[in-house]
Structure formats: structure tokens, C-alpha cells
Amino acid sequence: MRGGALAGSPSTNALVALWRSEAVRALRRSKVAAVAAIVLVLAVGAAAFASWVAPYDPYDLRSLDLANALVPPAWLDGGRTTYWLGTDDQGRDLWSAILYGARISLAVGIASVALAVAIGVALGLVAGYAGGRVDALIMRVADVQLSFPAILIALLIDGVARAALPQAAQSHAALAVLVVSIAAANWVQYARSVRSSTLVEKRREYVQAARVIGIRPMTIMRRHLLPNVLGPVVVLATINVATAIITEATLSFLGVGVPVTEPSLGSLIRIGNDFLFSGEWWITIFPGTALVVLVLAINLVGDALRDALDPRAR
Amino acid sequence: MLIAVAFIAFALFNFTGDPVVFMVGQDATQAEKDQLRHDLGLDRPFVVQFARFVGRAVQGDFGRSLRQGRSVAELLKERLPATVELAVVAAVLALVVGIPLGIYTALHRDSPLAHAVMAASLVGVSLPTFLIGIVLILVFAVRLKWLPSFGRGETVAIGWWTTGLLTASGRKALILPAITLSLFQMTLVMRLVRAEMIDVLKSDFIRFARARGLTERAIHFRHALRNTLVPVITITGLQLGAIIAFAIITETVFQWPGMGLLFIQAVNFADVPVMAAYLCLIALVFVAINLVVDLLYYAVDPRLRVDRTATAST
Numbered sequence: 336m337r338g339g340a341l342a343g344s345p346s347t348n349a350l351v352a353l354w355r356s357e358a359v360r361a362l363r364r365s366k367v368a369a370v371a372a373i374v375l376v377l378a379v380g381a382a383a384f385a386s387w388v389a390p391y392d393p394y395d396l397r398s399l400d401l402a403n404a405l406v407p408p409a410w411l412d413g414g415r416t417t418y419w420l421g422t423d424d425q426g427r428d429l430w431s432a433i434l435y436g437a438r439i440s441l442a443v444g445i446a447s448v449a450l451a452v453a454i455g456v457a458l459g460l461v462a463g464y465a466g467g468r469v470d471a472l473i474m475r476v477a478d479v480q481l482s483f484p485a486i487l488i489a490l491l492i493d494g495v496a497r498a499a500l501p502q503a504a505q506s507h508a509a510l511a512v513l514v515v516s517i518a519a520a521n522w523v524q525y526a527r528s529v530r531s532s533t534l535v536e537k538r539r540e541y542v543q544a545a546r547v548i549g550i551r552p553m554t555i556m557r558r559h560l561l562p563n564v565l566g567p568v569v570v571l572a573t574i575n576v577a578t579a580i581i582t583e584a585t586l587s588f589l590g591v592g593v594p595v596t597e598p599s600l601g602s603l604i605r606i607g608n609d610f611l612f613s614g615e616w617w618i619t620i621f622p623g624t625a626l627v628v629l630v631l632a633i634n635l636v637g638d639a640l641r642d643a644l645d646p647r648a649r
Numbered sequence: 650m651l652i653a654v655a656f657i658a659f660a661l662f663n664f665t666g667d668p669v670v671f672m673v674g675q676d677a678t679q680a681e682k683d684q685l686r687h688d689l690g691l692d693r694p695f696v697v698q699f700a701r702f703v704g705r706a707v708q709g710d711f712g713r714s715l716r717q718g719r720s721v722a723e724l725l726k727e728r729l730p731a732t733v734e735l736a737v738v739a740a741v742l743a744l745v746v747g748i749p750l751g752i753y754t755a756l757h758r759d760s761p762l763a764h765a766v767m768a769a770s771l772v773g774v775s776l777p778t779f780l781i782g783i784v785l786i787l788v789f790a791v792r793l794k795w796l797p798s799f800g801r802g803e804t805v806a807i808g809w810w811t812t813g814l815l816t817a818s819g820r821k822a823l824i825l826p827a828i829t830l831s832l833f834q835m836t837l838v839m840r841l842v843r844a845e846m847i848d849v850l851k852s853d854f855i856r857f858a859r860a861r862g863l864t865e866r867a868i869h870f871r872h873a874l875r876n877t878l879v880p881v882i883t884i885t886g887l888q889l890g891a892i893i894a895f896a897i898i899t900e901t902v903f904q905w906p907g908m909g910l911l912f913i914q915a916v917n918f919a920d921v922p923v924m925a926a927y928l929c930l931i932a933l934v935f936v937a938i939n940l941v942v943d944l945l946y947y948a949v950d951p952r953l954r955v956d957r958t959a960t961a962s963t
Contacts, residue, residue: 483935
């Protein structure tokens with residue numbers, strides 16, 4: 336184990352570099368994972384630079400024309416080459432909408448995982464280091480929450496928060512509310528992981544030494560324990576981005592997630608669902624495919640990373 | 650734990666905006682609003698309202714739905730059979746398909762079919778529930794027109810319980826939602842059975858059984874499978890809760906008139922009593938399931954009885 340006192344930025348950087356090379360080696364070993372990684376990089380790139388990649392701006396209301404509504408994909412009868420995946424009910428180019436939607440889905444997924452990690456790591460550290468009543472209280476809450484499916488909790492928090500906010504603020508705050516509710520539903524697993532590693536680490540000599548020379552508990556937790564308990568959390572978080580994206584899509588599909596004015600992949604599917612019976616299947620199927628490809632790619636890359644980085648899984 | 654959930658349910662909803670605003674028209678006078686507020690008991694102090702809530706909830710009285718004006722208990726009672734039927738059929742389906750697939754992939758680990766099943770299960774995990782439902786609707790209801798895509802079909806009333814299992818249209822309507830709901834659990838059961846089976850087959854008593862000259866068949870089914878099923882029962886029991894949560898999504902996709910759909914509608918209309926009652930009911934179900942699973946474990950695995958007393962005395 337690395338000494339906690341040394342775990343400043345140089346050794347963290349070295350750690351990251353080591354992990355990167357391990358990760359790259361894992362991807363080289365498995366063809367499936369390599370393909371998934373390439374798909375993932377392309378998808379994230381296309382989503383991140385949506386405003387350059389996409390032929391139209393789906394948020395620009397002036398470019399929308401109802402005459403262009405419900406155009407089928409280019410290779411079908413009535414399709415136009417200008418909209419190669421067709422358009423939705425408001426004449427939005429579906430390809431552009433998917434790119435912008437993927438950006439929102441990814442942003443919400445990553446932000447909510449980051450927030451969940453922050454909450455979980457902080458509470459797990461405190462619970463593990465402080466022990467006693469604080470520990471009992473935090474883990475009690477965690478146990479109760481863990482017995483309910485995360486999606487139910489996210490749905491609940493999201494629904495309540497939206498109802499509690501004034502009407503006018505709702506569409507502005509919707510994304511933030513969504514991120515918070517997904518994060519609040521998922522912090523427990525990070526807290527448990529960090530708590531158990533903290534329980535082990537706090538008995539080690541470097542922590543004892545730090546306590547003896549009178550360093551405050553907050554500093555010990557932040558500077559000495561944190562770098563040494565973060566490893567498993569990083570792997571867990573990678574895979575959970577996929578879960579968070581699915582949760583976001585599901586909530587948006589149920590109508591409690593992203594507002595329709597800024598469609599994510601989930602809300603695009605929701606829009607398309609209304610047109611399923613009139614034959615306009617593409618509005619649902621293309622965003623759905625995009626969602627599945629994105630999630631599958633993250634899962635495959637995450638699995639490969641876990642195999643490479645987690646010695647127990649080898 | 651139940652009281653905690655009841656309190657959270659009640660307390661949260663107390664701050665979720667003013668239901669009176671939703672109920673009266675835009676031009677209602679303040680006096681009319683006050684009158685309604687008084688009629689609903691919303692002008693009482695918080696503690697009084699909560700005490701009344703718990704007192705009545707114990708007797709199964711959750712007040713009236715703010716939106717529909719009907720008794721919440723009656724609404725839930727009406728919707729309960731639909732959800733229970735869907736959840737039970739889905740759970741049975743997941744077991745009936747998942748266990749044999751798990752056994753097969755464990756016994757024939759390197760056969761092409763086993764690889765195909767494992768790959769399919771990975772895709773299955775990456776597919777969000779609502780997308781599975783939509784694709785099924787598109788293929789079997791819109792394209793092939795074989796199966797209905799919404800509602801329960803005709804139902805038969807047995808006392809207050811309504812069942813769709815006794816009519817042809819009811820059974821037909823159940824097929825797609827049940828498959829949608831069970832698919833995720835199916836992959837879970839399959840992977841679990843496979844992992845457990847592979848583990849058990851490596852153990853000493855299996856090698857001993859081989860040494861005794863038992864047939865492969867007897868070894869696999871009488872010895873290995875029996876030891877595999879203990880954890881499977883536990884996980885499936887715990888997953889029943891997840892099935893009920895995911896039923897919210899499935900019911901929304903298929904417009905299935907169960908409790909999940911009721912809950913989503915309640916969330917969208919800030920219908921506090923319905924949301925609170927649903928939450929309490931779900932909490933009750935979870936507590937009951939946990940208890941039953943613990944008892945089952947106790948009954949199935951005799952070692953636990955010894956362990957329990959041993960750990961209790963230390």
C-alpha cells in the first residue's frame with residue numbers, strides 16, 4: 336500500500352497513468368471491448384460536438400416547419416435525403432435530435448454519477464472513520480434505501496421535487512432535479528464500498544501515525560484516506576454511468592424527467608411512442624437504438640476495465 | 650421502518666405544493682379555497698394531520714384521491730389484482746425460462762448456443778424495460794396484429810378480485826406486458842443459476858458423487874441443482890419487489906390498469922393521498938417479502954439455525 340502522506344498529486348498521477356495503460360491493454364486483449372471502446376469514443380464525440388456534427392439545430396424554432404413533420408427515413412417512400420433518419424411530429428430532423436439528445440443523456444448520466452460518488456464517498460468516509468452512532472445512523476439509512484429499487488426512489492424524489500417547485504421554475508430546474516434525484520437514489524453502493532475500505536485503512540500505521548502527530552480528522556480523511564479508498568469506486572462509477580443513463584431515459588419516458596423542449600433520448604422515445612400506431616416507427620426506434628448502443632458500449636468497456644483493474648475478478 | 654416510510658411519505662407530500670390550487674378553478678375566491686381546505690382537513694397543524702394519517706392508514710383508510718374524489722383504498726383495491734397478476738406471471742415466467750437456460754449454459758459452457766445465450770443476456774441487461782415493451786408492441790401489435798397492446802382485455806370478477814386469466818382476451822392481453830416485465834429478471838435468474846451451478850460443480854461433494862459412480866444426470870439434477878436453488882430462491886424473492894417497481898414502467902407502456910399506472914398519474918397531478926398510500930403499500934410489501942425470504946432461508950438451510958444462535962450469544 337502506498338503511504339497516505341505520499342498520496343498527493345504526483346503519486347495520484349502515476350496511479351492514473353498506470354491504470355490507463357492497464358485499461359488500454361485490457362481493451363487490446365478483447366476485440367469486443369475494443370470495438371465497444373471505439374463506438375463509445377465516436378458516440379461521445381458526436382454528442383459532445385453535436386452543434387458541429389448535426390446538420391440542423393433542433394432547438395432553433397425558426398428552422399422547424401410543420402410541413403416537414405413526420406418525414407420517413409431517406410430510404411423509404413416519401414423520404415428526403417436532407418433528413419436521412421426522417422423527422423418527428425414537429426419537423427425536427429431526427430438525426431440532429433438524437434445527437435443533441437445523446438448529449439443531454441450523457442451529461443445527466445455523468446453528472447448524476449459524479450454527484451452520487453461525491454455524496455457516497457463523503458458519507459462512507461465519515462461512517463467508516465467515525466464509527467459508532469454516526470456510522471449506525473448513516474448505514475441504517477443506506478440499508479433502508481437499498482431495499483427499494485433505485486428507480487422507484489429516483490421517481491419519487493423527482494416527482495416530489497417537481498411538484499414542490501413553482502410552475503415557472505420547473506423547466507429550468509428540471510435537469511438539476513433529475514440529476515439530484517438519480518444521484519440520491521444511487522449513493523448507497525459507493526458509501527458501502529468506501530466505508531468497508533475505510534474500516535480496513537484506518538487501522539493501518541500511516542493513519543495511526545497521522546493521528547498521533549495531531550492532524551485533524553477532516554484532513555486525515557481528505558488527504559490520507561480518500562486517495563486509498565477511491566480505487567474500487569472509480570470502476571463502479573464507470574459501469575454505473577450506463578445505469579444512470581437508463582434511469583434518466585426511463586424517467587423522461589414516464590414524463591417526469593427532461594422537459595420536452597430539450598429532448599433527451601428518453602423523451603424522444605416518449606414522443607415517438609404516441610406515433611407508434613400510426614406507422615411512424617422511426618421516431619421511437621432510432622433514438623431507442625442510439626440509447627441501446629450507448630449503454631451497451633459503456634457496459635462492455637466497463638466490464639473490460641473491471642476485469643483489468645480489479646484483481647479479484649481475474 | 651414502516652413508520653419511517655409513512656412519515657416520509659406524509660411529510661414530503663405536505664410540502665409538494667398546494668393541492669387545493671389544482672382542484673379549484675382559476676377564478677375561485679379565497680373563501681371557496683379556504684372552505685375546501687377545511688373540508689379536506691388541510692388547515693390543521695402538521696402533527697395532527699400526521700397522527701390522523703397514521704391512525705387511518707392502519708385501518709386501511711388513506712382518505713380520498715384529490716383528483717378523482719374517490720376513496721384511495723377503493724382505488725388501490727380495484728387496481729391491486731391487475732398488478733399482482735402481472736407481477737406473479739412475470740416472476741413465474743422468469744423462473745421457468747431462466748433456470749433451465751442457466752443450467753444449460755452452466756453444463757455446456759463452451760457450446761455455441763450457450764455463448765449465444767450469454768451474449769443475448771448481456772444485450773438484455775442493457776435494454777431499458779420500456780424500450781423492450783415498445784419494440785414488442787411494434788412487432789406483435791402494430792405489424793403482426795397478433796396481440797393487443799394496451800389494457801387487460803375482458804376480466805372476470807371473483808368477489809372484489811378481478812382476473813384476466815379466465816378469459817381468452819385477458820390472457821392474450823397479459824402476454825406482452827408479462828414478457829416485458831420478466832425479461833430483465835429472466836437474465837438475472839439465468840446468470841445467477843449459471844454462476845452458482847458452475848461453483849457447485851467444482852465442489853468436493855460433487856467429485857465425491859462422481860467417485861460413487863452416480864450418473865451425470867443424477868449428479869447434475871439431484872445434487873448440483875438442489876444446492877444451486879437456495880440462493881436463487883432468496884434473490885428471486887427479493888427481486889419480487891423490483892418487479893413491482895418496474896411494473897410502473899411496464900404498466901405505463903401498455904396502459905395496464907394497475908397500481909403503477911395509478912401512481913404515475915398521481916405523481917403527474919400531485920395527488921398526495923394516492924402517492925402516500927401507494928408508498929405505504931409498497932413499503933409493506935417490501936417488509937413482508939424480506940421477512941418471508943428470511944424465514945424461507947431459515948427453513949431451507951439448516952446450518953443457519955446453528956449459526957444464528959452462535960452469533961447471537963457472542
